[in-house]
Amino acid sequence: MHGHGHGQPAVGGTVLSFEDLAEQLGADRQGALGDDDRALVDEQLAIVEHQWRQAVTRGLVRGFLLSGPPGVGKTTAAKRLAYELGRRFPRHAGRDGVATVLLDGSEVARAKYGESEQRIRGIFAAAAEGFGLAAQRTVLIFDDVESIFLARGSDQAKEWHYSQDSVFFHVVDGLDTSRVVLVLTTNRRDLIDEAIRDRFLEYPVGYPPAAALLELANRSLADQGLDPAARAAFAAELRPAIADGSVRSLRDAQHAAARFYVARLAGRRAPAVAT
Ligand SMILES: Nc1ncnc2c1ncn2[C@@H]1O[C@H](COP(=O)(O)OP(=O)(O)OP(=O)(O)O)[C@@H](O)[C@H]1O
């Protein structure tokens, strides 16, 4: 766990400052995904900004559920929203500002019986208190949330999931939407309880278009100092891999670019896209 200074919650997770987010996202990568990606974050931003500025304490929207396949940028979109909120609600004279808490679902779920309920309560209580700064607002990101909240009807559902769920619903229903927002991510929508889906606005995040995958790969190779000719050679290898579906996600495209890069430096002519 890390973070900068103020109010570390004793609840696990990673506290990200505005500066941490800026560093992780990198200003130059903004919009790499094109308009769809930006539209999603912009819409969420408009909602949260309204609720926060107008002091809507019982807002209609408590948060968002980003669902979609692995590696398409769900966690990154959640961080982007947090970053944009941080820009709009900066810290003044040690007050205000936005804390972002990133919780790994599987880590919360691994807690012993009773502990995860305690942690969920603790996280929301700390958020309500601004993580030690009275006016600080909070973005709570529950990453890979399916591992915390397995569908109650599923085989994996155990009694203690009921109890985790009911604690979660209780704190979510009491959420002060004028200062806290939740973002849940999952690539197992089928495991998410309907009651969770009812409480959050769902945004499906799909595989990006070929152009976005090519652009991402090109950028990352440019970042590594590969010249335009090498990048064009890679694009020529990547296009058919995208067409046949072996490269679909942003992560696939990054991995393919990394393999190509390594092969280049090693003087090999290894396939950019391993099968
Ligand atoms: N808009 C973007 N521009 C450039 N790269 C991006 C963008 N969004 C995500 N990426 C990169 O794509 C990769 C996958 O993103 P991310 O981890 O956010 O996906 P995810 O949907 O949360 O995946 P998982 O389902 O496995 O948790 C990361 O390496 C991330 O840096």
Ligand SMILES: [Mg+2]
């Ligand atoms: Mg993720």
